[in-house]
Amino acid sequence: MTPPAVPVGDLLRTHAPQVLGALVRRYGHFDQAEDAVQEALLAAARQWPEAGVPDNPRGWLIRVASRRLVDLLRAEESRRRREETAARLDPGDAFTAPPPGEGRAPAEADTLTLLFLCCHPDLAPAAQVALTLRAVGGLTTAEIARAHLVPEATMAQRISRAKRRIAGTPFRPPGPGDRDERLAAVLQVLYLIFNEGYTATSGARLHRADLAREAIRLTRAVRALLPREGAVTGLLALMLLTEARSPARTGPHGELIPLDEQDRGRWLRGMIDEGTALVEEALSEGPAGPYQLQAAVAALHDEAPSAGETDWPQILALYDVLVARFPEPMARLGRAVALAMVDGPRAGLAEVDRLAPELRGHHRLDAVRAHLLERAGDRAAAAEAYRSAAAGTLSTPEARYLRMRAARLST
Missing domain, CATH: 1.25.40 (Serine Threonine Protein Phosphatase 5, Tetratricopeptide repeat)
Incomplete structure (x- = not known):
């Protein structure tokens, strides 16, 4: 056991999707596995601040969650066949993590596979968002319900229905035939989460920083797994360049301040610099998709010293390309402004x-x-x-x- 180098909460949030992915891949039973992981996280939150973080924190969480999952399976399954299955699943004390040399996916790949599962095409977009925030983001049902301004019971039902809908789906990455389509669904869900955080569709607050930050964190995680995917890099750049303006978007009483009236000295320059570098990288990674092009537009806005110095002809040229390739109504509306x-x-x-x-x-x-x-x-x-x-x-x-x-x- 060692003192935590990073806050325990951040450490748990990093490991949670990897632990859940490991359990679902090994045992199945997504719903019960998530309950078991939550109990392991609670145990760690109680023990680690005082006793110290174990040398292999992910292994510790997998071991504790595995034991709890077996207990849940044994308690819930009364029929003989399921009792026999649960008995075969008893993990040994030495189990810490799926060894990399046994043909199992590494922990990082489990996170991506879990994202693909949460964004399964059989789920409605609202269910994909809720399940992603719960299983991968680590938010509680109450936190997700507050973010969407619905009762906690309503959100719990939505998440439960989503879990039942994908019950029995094999825990493996999509095949080559539908991999690009499934990745596009994952990125769309992450973008929906970000947009709801950056400009809330309802309620008293304009900006829900927790959702915007969570979307950026998850997109960073996907990019760490797929560093050469231009769409992933472009989406992360778009989020950073957009979120960089958030300190100047509202006045002292929460009132909205439009882009051309914002105090650009309050924009987050470090985030803009990172986003601009990512735009250049994303545009070099193959044909530009909608996220790369929108990120390039955002970079031109953020690089302008003032609203009057914005390079509108270049923005219009980018919108021309965007609309020609992806003629979505909102993109065309943006082009109308340009x-x-x-x-x-x-x-x-x-x-x-x-x-x-x-x-x-x-x-x-x-x-x-x-x-x-x-x-x-x-x-x-x-x-x-x-x-x-x-x-x-x-x-x-x-x-x-x-x-x-x-x-x-x-x-």
Whole structure:
């Protein structure tokens, strides 16, 4: 036993997905395995601060969790076949971790396999996000429920249904045929988690730093396992470059401050430098995908000394490539803003009108239209669009900001 070199909580969060992956790979029974891992983590949280961290903390957790899992299986399974299975699973005291020379995946690969399992295509996106935060992120059900503004019982049911849905799924990485598709699902889930943290879709807070940080941490873990994947590198760069602005996004009373009015001296330069270096690396790792291109746009915003010095022609060129390859409505909406900054607000408004059938009723479409109408000098129409956008968002800070803009134009 040695004194902890890092906080015990951080150490446990690092090892938790590896331990869960090891148990699921060896025993199956995802639901019971997670319960056993949680009990092992609680035991470690009680013992390690006083007794010291074991020399092999992951092995200690696997051994304790394995014993608890066997107890759970024996207690729950009454039929003879399952009793015999549980009896065969009894781990010896010497078991510390799957030896690397026995054809088993290393602990780090277990984390990635667990992510693939949590993002299984049979699960709805909301269930993928919740299960990923629970099993890989190590958040409690109560923490996940608070982040999504739902009752804890509701979130517990969602997670339980997700576990049942994937029960029996072999614990192994996806095959070559669907590996890229499954990785794309993992990255989409991580991006959803980040976006909910950076700009909460509902509630009184604009920024949920815990979710944003967790998304960045998990994406770092994936990149450590797949360092040459341009999409992974690009997503991490995009998160860092975006999160770097968070200290300047809100005022002293939690009010929203738009990008062009932010105090750029409050942006996190270390995070920007890291993100910019990652963008260059990501763009060198094969054809640029949506995360790499969006990260390049974010880098141009973050590198501009002021809003007036932003390289909008280059941003528009990047959006042209993004929309040509991935014509998603939100990407096209971003291009409309860039076009307005290069060719004038009326050009941007024409693009917004073309998007109306796809994004009708979405508050971001109304907010962009209001901004461009204000730049074009149509104050009355801009105020009406701001009010429409405010009515369409569930975020209290966003609604307050949009109503304030409408009121200023109506005065």
